[in-house]
Amino acid sequence: MSDTLILTPNIDRADDFYADLLAVHDGLERDASDALNARLVLILANHIGDRAVLADALNAARAK
Numbered sequence: 001m002s003d004t005l006i007l008t009p010n011i012d013r014a015d016d017f018y019a020d021l022l023a024v025h026d027g028l029e030r031d032a033s034d035a036l037n038a039r040l041v042l043i044l045a046n047h048i049g050d051r052a053v054l055a056d057a058l059n060a061a062r063a064k
Contacts, residue, residue, distance in 0.1 A: 005056040 011017050025033045
């Protein structure tokens with residue numbers, strides 16, 4: 001795992017991933033959709049595992 005946050009496009013078939021992300025939310029009420037997003041963030045944060053990269057990601061997301 002890289003110790004540097006990647007902010008340039010880096011997802012293979014990004015449009016397909018975006019479609020999958022929208023599809024997984026299809027039919028969910030707002031609370032269930034928010035809970036799904038929270039679980040996804042925690043799963044991906046666990047996968048990244050590097051607290052410095054996660055801190056950079058939090059700061060980048062907040063700045064947008």
